Amino acid sequence: MVTTPPSRHHAPAFPGTIAISGAAGHFGNLVSRRLHRTDDVIAIDARNFDQRPDDVAHLRSELRRKETRDVFRRNEIQAVIHLGPHHSEVPENRGGDSFTSALEDFSRLLQYCDQYPVEKLILLSSANVYGARPNNPQFLSEEAPLLAPDLASLRDVDMMAQSFFWKRPDIETIILRPVNITGGVGSVMARYLRLSPVPKLLGYDPMIQLVHEEDVVEAVRLALAAGHRGIFNLAGPSPLPLSKIIRRLGRQPLPVPQVLAKTILGHMSRFGKNEIRSTYVDFVRYVCMVDDSRARSKLGYKPRYGLDETIRAVDLWE
Amino acid sequence: MNKQNTLSGEQLTEVLGLLGGLISKGSKAFKSFREELTRELDSKMAIISESVGEVGIDPFGMDPKSVRKGFLGAAFLYKIYFRCLTQGIENVPKKGPVIFVANHAGQIPIDAVMIAVAILLEGDHPRITRSLADRWVPSLPFISTLYSRVGVTVGTTENAELLLARNEALLVFPEGMKAITKTIDQAYQLQDFGLGFMRLALSTKAPVVPIAVVGSEEQYPTLYNLRSVAKLLGIPSVPIWAQLVVPVLGMLPLPVRYHLKFGEPMTFEGDPDDEDAVIQVQAGRVKQRLGEMLESLREQRRSIFW
Numbered sequence: 302m303v304t305t306p307p308s309r310h311h312a313p314a315f316p317g318t319i320a321i322s323g324a325a326g327h328f329g330n331l332v333s334r335r336l337h338r339t340d341d342v343i344a345i346d347a348r349n350f351d352q353r354p355d356d357v358a359h360l361r362s363e364l365r366r367k368e369t370r371d372v373f374r375r376n377e378i379q380a381v382i383h384l385g386p387h388h389s390e391v392p393e394n395r396g397g398d399s400f401t402s403a404l405e406d407f408s409r410l411l412q413y414c415d416q417y418p419v420e421k422l423i424l425l426s427s428a429n430v431y432g433a434r435p436n437n438p439q440f441l442s443e444e445a446p447l448l449a450p451d452l453a454s455l456r457d458v459d460m461m462a463q464s465f466f467w468k469r470p471d472i473e474t475i476i477l478r479p480v481n482i483t484g485g486v487g488s489v490m491a492r493y494l495r496l497s498p499v500p501k502l503l504g505y506d507p508m509i510q511l512v513h514e515e516d517v518v519e520a521v522r523l524a525l526a527a528g529h530r531g532i533f534n535l536a537g538p539s540p541l542p543l544s545k546i547i548r549r550l551g552r553q554p555l556p557v558p559q560v561l562a563k564t565i566l567g568h569m570s571r572f573g574k575n576e577i578r579s580t581y582v583d584f585v586r587y588v589c590m591v592d593d594s595r596a597r598s599k600l601g602y603k604p605r606y607g608l609d610e611t612i613r614a615v616d617l618w619e
Numbered sequence: 620m621n622k623q624n625t626l627s628g629e630q631l632t633e634v635l636g637l638l639g640g641l642i643s644k645g646s647k648a649f650k651s652f653r654e655e656l657t658r659e660l661d662s663k664m665a666i667i668s669e670s671v672g673e674v675g676i677d678p679f680g681m682d683p684k685s686v687r688k689g690f691l692g693a694a695f696l697y698k699i700y701f702r703c704l705t706q707g708i709e710n711v712p713k714k715g716p717v718i719f720v721a722n723h724a725g726q727i728p729i730d731a732v733m734i735a736v737a738i739l740l741e742g743d744h745p746r747i748t749r750s751l752a753d754r755w756v757p758s759l760p761f762i763s764t765l766y767s768r769v770g771v772t773v774g775t776t777e778n779a780e781l782l783l784a785r786n787e788a789l790l791v792f793p794e795g796m797k798a799i800t801k802t803i804d805q806a807y808q809l810q811d812f813g814l815g816f817m818r819l820a821l822s823t824k825a826p827v828v829p830i831a832v833v834g835s836e837e838q839y840p841t842l843y844n845l846r847s848v849a850k851l852l853g854i855p856s857v858p859i860w861a862q863l864v865v866p867v868l869g870m871l872p873l874p875v876r877y878h879l880k881f882g883e884p885m886t887f888e889g890d891p892d893d894e895d896a897v898i899q900v901q902a903g904r905v906k907q908r909l910g911e912m913l914e915s916l917r918e919q920r921r922s923i924f925w
Contacts, residue, residue, distance in 0.1 A: 436754035438777035439679055504760025508680045508767070539674050559760065587757055588773075590678075608674060 317379030317420075318343060319525070320372065322364055322410060324357075325350035328425075328486045329384050331518045333357050336525075343376065345369055364406040373413040380421035380525055381414055383407065385458060403454045404461070411465050414472060421473045423524050425517075426459040427452075428480045428510075428534060429489075433589035439508070440592035443478070443532040451581075463532075475524045477517070479535035480591060483614040484514030489581050493566075494615045498555035499547045500565050505586045506544050512537030513606035513614050523600045533600060534591035538608040543585055549612050559586075656694050660687060663745040679749075679782070680767035686747060689769045690739060696729070697736040700874055701834065702925075705737045707881035713744040716783035716825035717884070718816055720905055722809060722913060723792035724835040725872075726799050726858060733877050734790060734830055749782050750790040776815070783823040791816045793902070800856040802844055806836035807917060809910050814895060817902040822891035826884035827905055831912035833879075837923045838872035875923050878916050882908055 319336060323329050324344030330352055336342050337354045344350055344359045353359055362368040372378070385403075414422050431441045432449035447456045459476060466474050481490030490511070493499070512535055520535050547554045557565050562582050596602040606614070664687050676682045697703045711717070721734060735748040751774030757763045772778045782789050792798060797810035820827050845857040862869040885908065887901050 435757040436773060436775065438775040438781075439772060440777070440781065442777070502760070504762075504764060506764045506767075507757075508676075508678065540678055541674055542676065542680060545674075545676070 317341070318376050319380045319382060320345055320376075320378045321382045321384065322346065322406075323384035324353070324359075326384065326486075327484075328482075328514060328518075331486075331514060332382060332384065332521055335518050335522055343372060343378070345372065365409045369409075370413060373417045373419075378417065378419055380423070381410065381419055382423045382425070382521060382525075383410055384425045385427075385455070404457055407458050407461055411461065414465075415469060419472060421475070421525065421527075422462070422465065423475045423477065423521060424458070424462045425521065426462070426476050426478045427455055427488075428478045428536075428591045429584065429589065430456045430459050430478065431589055431591070433507075433583040433587040435587050437588050437590075439588060440590050441534070442592050443534055443595060451583075466530075473527070473530040475530055476532040477520055477524060477535055477596075478532065478591065479517045479520070480510040480512050480537065482514050482517055483511050483611055483617075485617045486514045487618070490584065491615050491618065493581065493585065494546065494550060494552075495618060496569055498553040499550075500557045500562065500569060501543060501547065501554040502562055502582070502586050503556040503558050505559075506542045507586060507588045508540040508590060509543050509546055509585075510536045510540045510590045511546070511611050512604060513611045516602075516604040516606055516611075519605070520596065520600065520602050523602055526600075529600060531595075531599070533596040533602070534593040535596055535602065536591050536593040537604045537606065537611050540590055541608070541612075546612055549609065550615060652699075653691075656691065656698070659740065660690055660694065663739055666745050667747060679770070679772050679778075681747070681749075681770040682768045683747075685765075685768035686770060689765075690736060693732045693736050694740060697733055697740070697877075701729075701733060701838075701877040703733055703737065703834075703877040703879060705741050705879040705881070707883075708737065708741040710828055710881040710883050711738055711742055711744065711746065711788075712826060712828070712884060714746075714786065716786050716823055717788045718783070718820055718825050718827045719748070719788065719790040719830050720793055720816060720827055720909065721790065721830040721832055722807070722835075722909060723794050723798035724801070724806070724832070725839050726856060727839070727872070729838060729872060730832045730835040730877075731790060731792075733835075734832065734879060737879050737881075738788065746788045748790050749787045751779060776819070779815075779819050780823060783819070783825050789825075791819075793905075796855050800844055800846075800849075800858075801836075801841065802858075803836065803840040803842060803861075807833070807913055809906055809913070812902045812906050814898045814902055817887065817898050817905070818891045820887050821889050821893075821898075821901075824886075824888075826886050828884050829882040829905055829909040829912060831880040831882070831909060831916050832877070833913065833916045833920060834875045834877035834923070837875045840873070873924075876920075876925055878920060880912050880916050882912050 318341040320343045321329055321332055322345045324333050325346035325348040333342050333344055334354060337357050342357045344353060344357050345364065347361060347363050350359045360368060360372050429452055430447045430449050431445050434448060447459060449456055462474060462476050482488040483491050516537060517535060544554055566582060664683060721730065724730060731750055738748050739745045747770055749770045749772060752766055752771045754773055756766060757773055772782065779789060793812040793816045794810040795813050840861040841858040842861055843859040849855060849857040862873060885905060889901065
């Protein structure tokens with residue numbers, strides 16, 4: 302249960318202007334709304350951003366375009382939040398071009414942070430970068446190697462941010478690695494759980510962690526406070542076996558033999574707007590859970606949403 | 620002659636009646652045994668206050684409901700099939716982290732199941748035994764799910780440390796794979812101990828309780844291990860069991876009697892990251908104690924089957 306609504310009237314999280322890249326997506330909208338009353342927010346996104354609050358400036362441009370550099374030149378941007386391409390509702394499955402452009406965009410953003418007096422960089426990565434593997438420990442720490450074979454762009458963006466720690470130790474770089482986000486956001490797990498019936502691998506039932514989007518937004522806000530840097534895993538309420546999550550959603554699991562799983566998942570998800578990469582199968586086969594004790598102790602992160610609310614948030618999607 | 624050899628109708632009815640009586644008696648006995656066992660199990664499970672949280676399943680995927688279901692069958696094996704005799708159950712700590720160290724035998728871990736049943740049913744302070752599985756187990760369908768629900772976890776250092784930090788009771792077989800590829804002539808010869816359990820005991824300060832298991836070596840007497848075939852298939856062992864001369868039933872373990880002996884808790888102190896040679900000495904103390912316990916158990920044993 303959420304007992305208190307997230308407070309909006311607190312001291313500015315960060316003195317100065319905050320630039321949010323990828324702000325026009327559902328999650329970007331949530332982050333902008335959380336921050337705009339206390340901070341100046343500039344949204345950078347090539348997409349339409351009609352829902353934005355009135356006091357949020359919107360630069361409709363790609364990160365690598367000259368206009369974006371101008372924004373950094375003309376404004377005293379002190380914090381940059383990069384929401385990454387994978388948490389928007391646009392499916393990842395766009396082939397090689399989107400892979401290179403994700404990396405090019407992010408490397409350009411790192412250049413701006415390097416050249417202009419940016420003090421804080423927050424990257425929203427994902428716990429999926431660790432990869433779902435049979436020999437994973439039950440809870441991965443931030444030191445675990447990034448071994449997701451099929452999520453190269455996600456992994457490489459995370460690693461580019463890690464090398465930026467060394468390049469600019471004076472900039473407070475933060476990498477957030479949340480587990481599967483539920484809510485209106487288009488995380489792959491949320492899109493998978495929206496299938497009906499939900500195809501589930503016959504004989505496998507891994508433990509799954511979910512986190513509510515509002516809890517992740519709150520973590521982003523907490524990470525803006527001065528003094529924090531480093532990598533932080535973010536998990537939500539207690540984990541549950543996949544089959545129980547599907548049942549709690551009131552959906553039917555459809556047991557599928559492993560050999561057919563990729564095909565079936567591919568076909569099911571091609572109907573409607575619900576595109577899911579078939580390589581995602583490993584995430585519903587093996588455990589990929591994280592230990593978020595560092596975020597809890599250092600950032601003061603504590604998920605507000607309980608298990609039922611977090612699970613039911615899967616259906617918040619329009 | 621013809622008359623003498625044929626079963627008369629009367630005799631047939633008599634035999635059938637006898638058989639029927641036996642079956643109904645047997646099934647009644649089994650029913651009452653099952654009821655009694657269920658009651659015992661439920662009373663023990665009620666004592667265990669597992670921290671399974673709001674969801675009824677612990678973070679490792681252990682579900683007390685599944686444990687109860689699994690133990691119903693396991694307790695049948697323990698009480699009837701292997702007629703297990705257990706000594707020293709009072710050496711199991713009432714609560715807090717503990718590492719059980721046992722000798723290992725057999726490709727199917729019946730010894731682990733017997734130990735878990737003893738720890739749950741025999742003492743006044745029942746506990747759920749957690750154990751560690753090989754790292755490829757999660758890639759097996761069904762088995763991966765079953766193991767996870769009854770409290771078996773992937774054998775990584777992180778998992779073992781986390782389980783002990785959560786005050787769980789952890790069962791390990793430090794001989795590892797070497798123990799289950801032995802043939803019958805090497806029965807009860809303790810193989811070299813891995814050092815992981817000792818480093819774990821040092822880092823978590825958990826006491827070590829040695830458990831000697833006798834009977835496990837004879838359940839599937841391995842006459843020969845087809846090492847070359849095993850290598851070809853990429854599995855640890857292709858055993859030729861003695862009972863395989865009997866078709867179908869030969870897949871079952873022999874109904875040997877199991878003997879378990881729990882030793883006194885041993886505590887260790889030192890640097891968990893010390894050199895192998897130093898850790899080896901401390902692991903050697905456990906191995907020696909376990910060897911002595913095995914010896915005395917085998918001396919007490921009159922026969923393999925009773």
